[in-house]
Structure formats: structure tokens, C-alpha cells
Amino acid sequence: MFRYFENLVDPFVTYPEVDAPPTRLWPFMLEYSRPFMRVFFWAALISVIVAAVEIGLIYYMGRVVDLLGGTPSEVWSNHGTELILLAVFVLLLRPMLHIVDVLLLNNAILPNFGTLIRWRAHKHVLRQSVGWFENDFAGRIANRIMQTPPAAGEVIFQVFDAISFSLAYLIGAAVLLMAADIRLLVPLLIWFALYAVLVRWTIQRVGPASQAASDARSTVTGRVVDSYTNIHSVKMFAHNDHELAYAKEAIEATRRTFQVEMRIFTIMDAALVTLNGVLIVGVVGWAIALWMQGQASVGAVAAATALTLRLNAMTGWIMWALTTFFRQLGVVAEGMETIAQPIDLVDGKTAKPLRLTEGRIELRELSHHYGREAGGLDRISLTIKPGEKIGLIGRSGAGKSTLVKLLLRFYDAERGAILIDGQDIRAVTQDSLRSHIGMVQQDSALLHRSVRDNILYGRPDATEAQMIAAAKQAEAHEFILDLADPEGRTGYDAHVGERGVKLSGGQRQRVTLARVILKDAPILLLDEATSALDSEVEAAIQDTLYGMMQGKTVIAIAHRLSTIAQMDRILVMDQGRIVEQGAHAELLAHGGLYAQFWARQSGGFLNPEAAE
Numbered sequence: 017m018f019r020y021f022e023n024l025v026d027p028f029v030t031y032p033e034v035d036a037p038p039t040r041l042w043p044f045m046l047e048y049s050r051p052f053m054r055v056f057f058w059a060a061l062i063s064v065i066v067a068a069v070e071i072g073l074i075y076y077m078g079r080v081v082d083l084l085g086g087t088p089s090e091v092w093s094n095h096g097t098e099l100i101l102l103a104v105f106v107l108l109l110r111p112m113l114h115i116v117d118v119l120l121l122n123n124a125i126l127p128n129f130g131t132l133i134r135w136r137a138h139k140h141v142l143r144q145s146v147g148w149f150e151n152d153f154a155g156r157i158a159n160r161i162m163q164t165p166p167a168a169g170e171v172i173f174q175v176f177d178a179i180s181f182s183l184a185y186l187i188g189a190a191v192l193l194m195a196a197d198i199r200l201l202v203p204l205l206i207w208f209a210l211y212a213v214l215v216r217w218t219i220q221r222v223g224p225a226s227q228a229a230s231d232a233r234s235t236v237t238g239r240v241v242d243s244y245t246n247i248h249s250v251k252m253f254a255h256n257d258h259e260l261a262y263a264k265e266a267i268e269a270t271r272r273t274f275q276v277e278m279r280i281f282t283i284m285d286a287a288l289v290t291l292n293g294v295l296i297v298g299v300v301g302w303a304i305a306l307w308m309q310g311q312a313s314v315g316a317v318a319a320a321t322a323l324t325l326r327l328n329a330m331t332g333w334i335m336w337a338l339t340t341f342f343r344q345l346g347v348v349a350e351g352m353e354t355i356a357q358p359i360d361l362v363d364g365k366t367a368k369p370l371r372l373t374e375g376r377i378e379l380r381e382l383s384h385h386y387g388r389e390a391g392g393l394d395r396i397s398l399t400i401k402p403g404e405k406i407g408l409i410g411r412s413g414a415g416k417s418t419l420v421k422l423l424l425r426f427y428d429a430e431r432g433a434i435l436i437d438g439q440d441i442r443a444v445t446q447d448s449l450r451s452h453i454g455m456v457q458q459d460s461a462l463l464h465r466s467v468r469d470n471i472l473y474g475r476p477d478a479t480e481a482q483m484i485a486a487a488k489q490a491e492a493h494e495f496i497l498d499l500a501d502p503e504g505r506t507g508y509d510a511h512v513g514e515r516g517v518k519l520s521g522g523q524r525q526r527v528t529l530a531r532v533i534l535k536d537a538p539i540l541l542l543d544e545a546t547s548a549l550d551s552e553v554e555a556a557i558q559d560t561l562y563g564m565m566q567g568k569t570v571i572a573i574a575h576r577l578s579t580i581a582q583m584d585r586i587l588v589m590d591q592g593r594i595v596e597q598g599a600h601a602e603l604l605a606h607g608g609l610y611a612q613f614w615a616r617q618s619g620g621f622l623n624p625e626a627a628e
Contacts, residue, residue: 021123025051027132036358037140041349044356045168048133052125052172059120059176064184066117069110071188074326075195076102078319085314121177129172130165137161137355145361146426155241156234157354163230164351167344174344178337182330189323193299197306200320203298210291215335218284219342225277226346232270234350239266281339288335292328299324361428361446369448373437374402375538375569377423382432384418385592392418394592395432405570407580409613410589416573418592420541423571425449436539454537456528458544462519467496468508470527474535483508483534489560490530495523533564540565542572577614586610 029051038044049056083095092099138161149157186208193200243250243259250259303320306312377400385392393415400406408416422429425441434441441449454474462470471483478486487493499510501518512518512527519527532540542561562582574580581600588596588603588610596608603610 067184078315082315130169133165153238156238159237160351167347174341207295226343229273230350370444378435407583407586414589415592454532455541474531486534492526
């Protein structure tokens with residue numbers, strides 16, 4: 017039974033992906049709700065039926081009171097079958113309706129609805145560009161991905177568990193009272209009007225207050241995660257107190273926003289108790305008055321009393337359900353600030369896979385300043401021949417990393433174009449472009465998974481033997497065999513910790529090298545590939561690096577000039593332009609900026625801040 021309801025909706029069902037999701041709340045909710053429409057229909061219908069049954073029971077209890085006016089034998093003789101059928105209904109049919117109601121809500125909707133939103137939101141966010149992630153806290157993004165689905169699920173739950181039920185119940189209550197005496201509607205309608213005013217006052221304030229509180233919580237998460245992610249810097253600079261103060265500021269802001277929320281609920285509860293007193297006195301008192309005048313039966317008074325007491329008990333629940341509904345809508349609205357952002361870097365509608373035949377790279381009047389007037393690249397034109405090895409040097413901020421990011425299409429150039437084998441990289445799919453490029457970065461962060469998973473990230477379909485061969489080429493196999501993690505996993509199964517924190521810098525770099533060796537892409541980018549290695553290990557894998565380069569088009573960024581001295585051509589960048597280029601010997605003979613760098617370097621390192 018559970019499995020049937022749990023499988024009514026597949027949260028991972030194929031859907032048409034869009035680059036710009038709806039940015040308004042209800043269209044956003046509707047988009048995610050489409051696979052659930054059939055289940056929503058039945059949930060709403062069953063909820064209304066359950067409410068009608070509850071009203072019918074109250075009505076029938078009033079009838080039972082009137083039936084008891086005769087002797088027991090007369091009552092049993094005349095109404096025994098009716099009472100038995102009522103008992104069967106209460107014992108069997110009513111529970112069955114309720115069970116179906118909760119199965120639809122608890123098993124068909126809630127687990128699948130939250131899962132669907134979390135899956136699609138994560139899938140959408142993963143498609144965002146590197147630049148998009150660089151403009152936000154990873155912790156805040158993750159927090160919104162995690163808190164939005166349960167909030168949206170709670171919204172849907174309240175719609176079918178409380179709102180549809182309570183509306184049906186109120187309508188049924190009005191019908192019941194009208195059937196007893198239409199004048200009993202007057203106090204109910206007066207109460208309902210005042211109750212509606214209170215609801216409107218509450219939800220107008222709860223939504224914004226909830227969104228502010230949710231945003232404050234996301235800020236706390238972002239700051240805390242930022243501290244934890246950079247715990248080495250926190251400890252190294254002895255900045256525990258600074259980080260505590262930084263977090264306390266956000267935590268205190270969260271407390272203040274939560275206080276605002278709770279004040280609204282306190283006022284709501286006080287007003288609700290007063291209103292419910294008006295309801296009880298108005299309806300029950302009027303019913304008794306009608307009975308005293310002989311215009312209502314004892315059963316009618318009993319039914320009106322039971323109904324009023326039930327409404328009194330329900331109003332707090334309804335109000336809480338409504339405020340929860342709008343509070344969670346506020347959380348969803350806050351989450352939408354991340355989840356509903358359009359993809360800012362997309363494949364063209366006619367984009368095709370990159371067809372790499374030679375590995376020729378052309379830069380044509382390439383400029384990119386990150387939306388500023390300076391920095392980045394400025395009108396660079398360059399042709400890199402197939403299989404050519406290019407060394408790239410320059411001061412910090414000269415534009416080296418920008419060139420690499422544009423080549424990987426982490427950003428779209430503001431001006432000019434990059435062509436690979438005659439194909440504009442904006443006209444090919446991003447995945448096909450990056451699948452043909454291998455890159456070793458200076459920051460060799462790893463995934464918090466096993467060493468095997470990290471190396472196979474370069475080529476998931478590689479065999480175990482190919483993976484181990486790549487590790488051996490990167491001089492990583494020996495130390496990997498000695499690894500062990502706190503869970504007892506060893507060797508290639510050992511987990512490396514968040515961003516590879518359980519490994520030394522040199523070990524992380526060698527695992528990264530193994531990953532790129534395994535990928536064996538025809539274009540190779542090296543951004544300070546040996547910066548984290550000691551001289552002995554670097555010397556041991558230099559032959560491996562040069563072996564990796566054979567038959568590939570290579571761009572290598574380095575401050576250690578000895579690592580690029582053997583390149584076919586060296587490019588010297590300054591202020592976003594290529595100011596010198598040539599072989600090592602030619603540039604030394606030229607006596608320009610490269611010669612100055614070479615003369616000033618100590619131990620083979622370039623001083624990136626050296627003056628001309």
C-alpha cells in the first residue's frame with residue numbers, strides 16, 4: 017500500500033529544462049507542481065469529503081440527541097438499524113477516507129514534491145557559470161537549495177490538509193446552522209468577518225517577516241560555512257574572536273527578525289482567543305435563546321454547541337496553518353533568489369559538439385574586463401599552432417588567468433572571439449569544449465570522496481589498471497597505498513576530506529595530475545602545475561609533464577620560469593596585452609621584460625610584483 021502511493025509521482029521524471037525559470041512566486045510553484053496535478057486533484061477532493069463527513073457527524077449527533085427523547089425500546093425498535101449503520105460508517109468508512117487522505121499527503125505528495133524541487137533546483141544551479149558561483153557564498157547557495165524544498169512541501173501540505181479542509185468545513189457549518197435556524201448564521205458571519213480581518217492582518221506581516229528571517233538564516237549559514245571552509249586561515253592568524261564577532265553579527269540579526277515574527281504570532285493568538293469567545297457566546301447563546309422560545313430542538317442546540325466548540329478548537333489550527341503557509345511561502349520566495357536566477361552563460365540554440373581535428377587555437381581581438389574599464393584582457397590576437405607548447409608569464413593581474421577562463425568558456429568574452437580548429441567556442445556545447453581540455457590548477461582542490469573517485473573524475477569509464485597507471489605517472493601511487501581515513505578505508509578507497517584537506521599540498525597536486533593524465537585531452541592547460549611540489553618531487557615528475565605534453569596543444573602559466581624555459585614559445589603579458597613573445601633564448605637576447613624577470617628571479621621564481 018505504501019509503495020503504491022509513494023510511486024504515484026516520479027520526482028526524477030524527465031522535464032523540459034529552461035534557462036530562465038519563472039521569477040514570480042505562483043508561476044514558480046505551478047511549474048514544479050505539474051507532475052502532481054492528478055494527485056493534487058484527488059487530495060483536494062478527499063479533503064473536502066473528509067470535512068463534509070465531520071460536519072455530517074456533528075449534524076447526526078444532534079439528530080441522535082433528538083432520537084433519545086423516546087424510551088430505549090422505542091428508540092431501538094424504530095432506529096436500531098440506522099444506529100448500527102452509523103456505527104459501521106464511523107468504524108470502517110470514515111477511517112478509510114482518512115487513511116486515503118493522509119496517504120496522499122504524507123506518502124504521495126510530501127516526500128516526492130520536496131525531492132523533485134531539490135533535484136531540479138540543484139540541476140539548475142549546477143548549470144550556472146563559474147562567475148555566478150564566484151559572486152555568492154557556497155554555504156548560502158546550499159542552504160537555499162536545502163530549505164526551499166521542505167518549505168514548498170509545507171505550503172502544499174497546508175493547502176490540502178488545512179486550507180481546503182477548513183474552507184469546506186466552514187461552508188458545511190454555515191449550511192448546518194442554516195438548516196437548524198437561519199438566524200444562527202448571523203453570529204457566525206460576524207465572527208467570520210472579524211476572523212478574516214485578523215487573517216489578512218497576520219498574513220500581510222508574516223510573509224515579509226518570514227522572508228527576512230529566512231534570508232538572515234541563510235546569511236548565518238554562509239558566514240559559518242565560510243569560517244569552517246577557511247579554518248586553516250582562521251587558526252593560522254589566531255582570528256577565532258574575529259570570526260565569532262563576524263558570525264554573532266549575523267546571528268543577532270537572525271534573532272531580531274525572529275522576534276518580529278513571534279510578536280505577530282502573539283498578537284494573533286490574543287486576538288483569536290477573544291474572537292472565539294464571541295463565536296461561542298453568539299452561536300450557543302442564540303441557540304439556547306431559540307430553544308427557550310420553542311423555536312429550536314435540544315438536538316439543534318447540541319449540534320450548534322458541538323459545531324461551535326469544534327470551530328473554536330479549529331480556528332487556532334487554521335490560523336497557524338495559514339501563517340505557516342505564508343511563512344513557508346516567504347522561505348520559498350527567498351530561495352527563489354537563487355533557484356530562479358536565469359542561467360547567465362548558455363549553449364546557443366544551434367550549438368554542436370566541438371570537432372577537434374588538430375588543436376589549433378586562435379584568439380581574435382579578444383577583450384574582457386569583467387564589466388570594468390580596466391583589468392582582464394585588452395584586444396589580444398594570437399594563433400597557437402596544433403601541438404605547440406606555449407609558456408605564459410606576467411605579473412599578477414596581467415590577464416593570464418582571464419585568458420584561461422575565457423578559453424574554457426567560464427565567461428563569454430566581451431569582445432572578440434576564440435576559435436578552436438576554426439570553430440567559435442560560443443557555437444559549440446560547453447561540455448564538448450571542456451571535454452577536450454585538460455587542466456591542472458594552482459589550487460588543486462579535490463572532491464570529498466575517495467582517491468579513486470577523484471582520479472576517475474578525469475575519465476569515469478577508465479579501468480582500474482588505467483587509473484593506477486595514471487597515478488604512477490604522477491608519482492602518486494606509492495603515497496596513495498599508505499593512505500587511511502578515520503572510517504578505516506585505505507589506499508585508493510580512502511577519502512581525502514573536504515577540498516582534499518587530509519592530503520598535503522603536494523599530494524593533492526599529484527592526484528590532480530593523475531586525473532588530468534587519465535583524461536588525456538588534446539588541449540592541456542597548466543596553471544602553476546608544480547607550484548605545490550617540492551624540488552625533489554617536481555624533478556621526478558618533470559619528465560611526466562613533458563610526456564603529457566607530447567602531441568598536445570599546451571598553454572602553461574608559471575612563475576617558476578625554469579618550468580617553461582623549454583616551451584616552443586613564451587608569451588609575456590602585461591596590463592592585459594601580449595608585450596613580448598618568442599623562445600627563451602630569443603627573449604633573453606632581446607633584453608626586455610622577460611629578461612628582467614629572469615634576472616630578478618630567485619631560486620627560479622618570478623617576482624610577480626617586480627617593476628619594469
